[in-house]
Amino acid sequence: MAEAVEVPVYLFTGFLEAGKTTFIQETLADPRFNAGESTLVLLCEEGEVELDLDALKGDITVEVIEDEDLLNPVNLQMLLTKAGAERVMVEYNGMWMLDTLFAAMPENWVVYQEFSFYDTDTFISYNTNMRQLVYNKLQTADCVVFNRFSSSADKMELHKIVRGCSRRAEIIYEYPDGETEYDDIEDPLPFDLEAPIVQIEDMDYAIWYRDMGEEMDKYQDKVVRVKGITGNAVGLLGGSFIIGREVMTCCVEDIRMAGLVCEWNGPRPQKGSWIWVTASINIQKHKAYGMKKGPVLKVKKIENAEEPDQTVATFY
Numbered sequence: 001m002a003e004a005v006e007v008p009v010y011l012f013t014g015f016l017e018a019g020k021t022t023f024i025q026e027t028l029a030d031p032r033f034n035a036g037e038s039t040l041v042l043l044c045e046e047g048e049v050e051l052d053l054d055a056l057k058g059d060i061t062v063e064v065i066e067d068e069d070l071l072n073p074v075n076l077q078m079l080l081t082k083a084g085a086e087r088v089m090v091e092y093n094g095m096w097m098l099d100t101l102f103a104a105m106p107e108n109w110v111v112y113q114e115f116s117f118y119d120t121d122t123f124i125s126y127n128t129n130m131r132q133l134v135y136n137k138l139q140t141a142d143c144v145v146f147n148r149f150s151s152s153a154d155k156m157e158l159h160k161i162v163r164g165c166s167r168r169a170e171i172i173y174e175y176p177d178g179e180t181e182y183d184d185i186e187d188p189l190p191f192d193l194e195a196p197i198v199q200i201e202d203m204d205y206a207i208w209y210r211d212m213g214e215e216m217d218k219y220q221d222k223v224v225r226v227k228g229i230t231g232n233a234v235g236l237l238g239g240s241f242i243i244g245r246e247v248m249t250c251c252v253e254d255i256r257m258a259g260l261v262c263e264w265n266g267p268r269p270q271k272g273s274w275i276w277v278t279a280s281i282n283i284q285k286h287k288a289y290g291m292k293k294g295p296v297l298k299v300k301k302i303e304n305a306e307e308p309d310q311t312v313a314t315f316y
Contacts, residue, residue, distance in 0.1 A: 004108035008087045013137040014117035015094035019147040021049040040085035044093040071104035116141035120149045138165035149173040164315040200226040206313040209258045225278045239264040245313045264299040276303040
């Protein structure tokens with residue numbers, strides 16, 4: 001049975017009046033992107049700016065999805081088939097969580113690029129009052145665009161919020177006259193990866209854990225010293241155990257244990273105890289990671305540790 005042909009998806013997120021529709025219009029008008037390919041555009045919200053299909057070339061079909069319940073694989077595949085499209089552009093509703101869309105996409109739909117747009121004047125307010133929605137869009141974005149940017153805006157504050165969600169997203173500031181500026185603020189890691197033993201302080205656990213997940217290979221064979229609480233060791237052999245910290249990525253509701261497998265030849269430490277481990281990192285497949293590759297700490301030394309003042313690690 002032949003595999004289904006991969007369908008590229010270009011995803012545009014952000015809140016109303018942030019510039020998503022204008023960017024989609026400009027993208028479809030660019031011959032470097034649109035050489036006549038059949039395209040399905042899914043609009044999950046309607047703002048003041050509307051797509052001007054008369055100004056565009058090629059086979060473009062627009063469908064409006066205002067009901068979140070209509071985001072399901074059967075309906076999305078039906079819309080694609082009806083349009084006869086070979087790719088999809090989605091202008092997503094800023095008030096909907098992205099997990100809803102990702103769960104609804106047919107298996108052969110693949111997000112090629114994800115852009116997130118924000119009005120500079122309202123972004124801080126959205127982040128303060130609807131942090132979970134903002135974080136949800138920033139964490140997977142390939143590119144974050146701040147429209148209506150001015151020299152009086154606090155670029156560092158915007159930068160820190162984005163970097164608190166993702167270290168890989170490109171950040172662009174667009175001025176009212178259309179001029180754009182790429183973010184060039186350096187983000188040095190708060191620990192020295194070239195040190196003989198990389199010391200991970202309490203306040204840096206979340207950043208270290210995320211960075212290791214995003215760029216796993218650079219941690220191969222690095223020796224680290226890190227503090228954590230020992231966790232459930234069901235299914236692990238010998239003295240092996242789990243060490244980790246609870247991490248809050250957005251708000252209290254999304255606190256999760258960020259744990260790592262530790263292989264240790266000595267007696268297994270008591271569950272629920274705080275310890276320092278000094279270990280060499282090996283990137284390998286492990287059943288604790290669902291047989292996917294992950295960092296396995298080859299423990300060289302264990303030391304008792306005091307419980308940190310703030311047990312939940314954050315990115316701030």
